[in-house]
Amino acid sequence: MFLYLEGVNLYATIYDTEDLSTIRGGSMALETLAQRAQAALGGTLRGQGASIALLEFSGPPPEEDKIRAFLSATPQCHFTLTWGTGETEAQAIKAARDRQFSQLATVVLPAIMAGVRPCAIDHTRPGTISDFDLKEQKERFLCASVADRRKIGRVGRPQLFRKRQPQPPQSFEDIAPEDAPGLKPNVRGKIAVIVADGMGGRRSCKGLWHRHRRVQHCDGGVSGASGRGDRRLG
Numbered sequence: 001m002f003l004y005l006e007g008v009n010l011y012a013t014i015y016d017t018e019d020l021s022t023i024r025g026g027s028m029a030l031e032t033l034a035q036r037a038q039a040a041l042g043g044t045l046r047g048q049g050a051s052i053a054l055l056e057f058s059g060p061p062p063e064e065d066k067i068r069a070f071l072s073a074t075p076q077c078h079f080t081l082t083w084g085t086g087e088t089e090a091q092a093i094k095a096a097r098d099r100q101f102s103q104l105a106t107v108v109l110p111a112i113m114a115g116v117r118p119c120a121i122d123h124t125r126p127g128t129i130s131d132f133d134l135k136e137q138k139e140r141f142l143c144a145s146v147a148d149r150r151k152i153g154r155v156g157r158p159q160l161f162r163k164r165q166p167q168p169p170q171s172f173e174d175i176a177p178e179d180a181p182g183l184k185p186n187v188r189g190k191i192a193v194i195v196a197d198g199m200g201g202r203r204s205c206k207g208l209w210h211r212h213r214r215v216q217h218c219d220g221g222v223s224g225a226s227g228r229g230d231r232r233l234g
Helices: 020-031 033-041 064-071 089-102 144-162 201-233
Strands: 002-008 044-048 052-056 080-086 129-133 138-142
Touching: 002 033, 002 089, 020 033, 020 144, 033 044, 033 052, 033 064, 064 080, 080 089, 129 144, 138 144
Parallel strands: none
Antiparallel strands: 002 052, 002 080, 044 052, 129 138
């Protein structure tokens, strides 16, 4: 028997804020869905992806109450997860698809109670968890979904860079080593910093366009004069 789980409706559960830590945390939570499902439900992991998990069981799959208990735990409760069971992988995936069609296409948000302010990041869910905004240097209140995802994203960020290759430079010496082959002595151990921005881009493009039109006009005049001269000579 197989059990298939998949995170869906990602726009409302991953990309519902513009906060990078929250988005990263949501993505990392779904990436590890398969490992958490196996730890909680058992079985043999047969497939995993960015937001899917496929478990195989030698006997009957876990009871529905156990599966629902896993889905209602943190951080799974912050996502829209569909699931299905079947004797084959294809049957389990089809059961999950059928269940998805019967689910709401949007996330049911908890009502904001009187006296409770909205989340300072998603501006939609009730903000009930105190948090300190380092940028603004003041207290703010986050909803449970944003707080949990943000914590996962901030804690897991260093591991995210360490496990991916190539690793980013850890110091200036990694960027500009003293013993790099082919470097002249006067540039050893030095780096160049180049800053580029888009300020004045509209004016630059407009100037290029006018110069392009003048060149076209001049080219047309030269071509016309050349044609008239050819006809005279002929």
